[in-house]
Amino acid sequence: xxxxxxxxxxxxxxxxxxxxxxxxxxxxxxxxxxxxxxxxxxxxxxxxxxxxxxxxxxxxxxxxxxxxxxxxxxxxxxxxxxxxxxxxxxxxxxxxxxxxxxxxxxxx
Amino acid sequence: xxxxxxxxxxxxxxxxxxxxxxxxxxxxxxxxxxxxxxxxxxxxxxxxxxxxxxxxxxxxxxxxxxxxxxxxxxxxxxxxxxxxxxxxxxxxxxxxxxxxxxxxxxxx
DNA sequence: TATATAGTTTGATGATGGTCAAACTATAAG
DNA sequence: CTTATAGTTTGACCATCATCAAACTATATA
Numbered sequence: 001x002x003x004x005x006x007x008x009x010x011x012x013x014x015x016x017x018x019x020x021x022x023x024x025x026x027x028x029x030x031x032x033x034x035x036x037x038x039x040x041x042x043x044x045x046x047x048x049x050x051x052x053x054x055x056x057x058x059x060x061x062x063x064x065x066x067x068x069x070x071x072x073x074x075x076x077x078x079x080x081x082x083x084x085x086x087x088x089x090x091x092x093x094x095x096x097x098x099x100x101x102x103x104x105x106x107x108x
Numbered sequence: 109x110x111x112x113x114x115x116x117x118x119x120x121x122x123x124x125x126x127x128x129x130x131x132x133x134x135x136x137x138x139x140x141x142x143x144x145x146x147x148x149x150x151x152x153x154x155x156x157x158x159x160x161x162x163x164x165x166x167x168x169x170x171x172x173x174x175x176x177x178x179x180x181x182x183x184x185x186x187x188x189x190x191x192x193x194x195x196x197x198x199x200x201x202x203x204x205x206x207x208x209x210x211x212x213x214x215x216x
Numbered sequence: 217t218a219t220a221t222a223g224t225t226t227g228a229t230g231a232t233g234g235t236c237a238a239a240c241t242a243t244a245a246g
Numbered sequence: 247c248t249t250a251t252a253g254t255t256t257g258a259c260c261a262t263c264a265t266c267a268a269a270c271t272a273t274a275t276a
Contacts, residue, residue, distance in 0.1 A: 011132060011135060011136060011139070012132055014129075014135060015129065015130055015131065015132045015135045018126045018127075018129040018130040018135065019126075019127075019130035021122075021123065021126040021130075022123055022124075022126040022127035022129075022130045023123065023233085023234075024119060024120055024123045025234085025235095027119060027122060027123045027126065028119060031119070038216075042216070053252085054252070054253065055251095055252065055253085063234095063235075063236095064235070064236055064237085065252080065253065065254085066235075066236065066237085066253090066254075066255080066256095067234070067235055067236075068253085069253060069254055069255085070234080070235085070254095071234090072253095073254095085243095087243065087244070087252090088242070088243045088244065088251060088252045088253075089251095089252065089253090090252080090253070096216060099214050099216055100214075100216065102210075102214040103211055103214035103215055103216070106207050106208075106210040106211035106214065107211055108146075108204060108207055108208065108211070131263085131264075133264085133265095161222085162222070162223065163221095163222070163223085171264095171265080171266095172265070172266060172267085173222080173223060173224085174223090174224075174225080174226095174265075174266065174267085175264070175265055175266075176223085177223060177224055177225085178224095178264080178265085179264090180223095181224095193273095195222090195273065195274070196221060196222045196223075196272070196273045196274065197221095197222065197223090198222080198223070217276100218275100218276085219274100219275085219276080220273100220274085220275080220276100221272100221273080221274080221275100222271100222272085222273080222274100223270105223271085223272085223273105224269100224270075224271070224272095225268100225269085225270070225271090226267105226268085226269080226270095227266105227267095227268095227269105228265100228266090228267095229264100229265090229266090230263100230264095230265095231262100231263080231264080231265105232261100232262080232263070232264095233260100233261080233262070233263085234259100234260090234261080234262095235258100235259090235260095235261105236257105236258090236259090237256105237257095237258095238255100238256085238257095239254100239255085239256080239257105240253105240254075240255070240256095241252100241253085241254070241255090242251100242252085242253085242254095243250105243251080243252085243253105244249100244250085244251075244252100245248100245249085245250080245251100246247100246248080246249080246250100
């Protein structure tokens with residue numbers, strides 16, 4: 001570990017979230033996750049019917065596995081999603097708290 | 109002009125807006141504009157009491173004029189703000205439509 | 217016209233970012 | 247134990263970005 005976790009200013013946290021959504025592929029991944037969570041609820045996604053595993057993104061967006069892995073990690077590090085393992089699959093769901101923060105930011 | 113305006117997919121428009129907000133300095137500029145518009149109304153900003161001119165950003169963020177100019181252009185091109193000239197000053201205000209689009213995107 | 221003010225354009229430079237192929241790890245199933 | 251599946255890590259490559267200094271344009275004012 002090269003560097004301790006330094007506390008981020010709240011503006012920088014926002015900027016990091018926007019940065020995570022600024023790549024079209026990453027944005028689409030997030031949109032897919034959002035759709036899924038809206039359809040099935042944000043509560044405990046681990047037990048939700050299939051979908052939102054990494055492989056789905058590969059097929060839907062036609063990008064390689066390393067790229068998906070990289071993008072999902074960025075979304076998670078930005079606080080936009082959470083990832084849970086189940087067997088050898090990883091399932092993603094949106095972080096409602098960040099969703100609320102961002103919605104509030106743009107409220108008129 | 110190297111290239112005609114190609115219509116952007118709505119996902120790409122969103123990604124472009126997020127990209128514009130992904131730079132901390134640009135985000136702060138946008139926040140200053142938002143604050144100002146929230147305080148004075150989004151309607152016709154040209155006649156609003158001073159503030160939100162480019163020079164203010166230079167001082168508040170401690171960055172050079174070319175950088176401000178560049179950042180403001182990016183925010184405008186992303187559809188986040190509008191710029192109006194008055195004499196030799198330029199005043200910025202937020203685009204309420206984009207604000208609404210983005211708020212809606214994050215609604216739970 | 218001359219001078220000051222406010223912002224723009226250009227060009228350069230160092231920093232980040234997106235993607236992939238290859239090699240690797242971990243879990244599951246036979 | 248072997249094989250298949252699902253994702254990760256590393257390393258590389260090219261593209262895009264943030265910023266600044268220098269030179270420039272446009273507007274206002276004396």
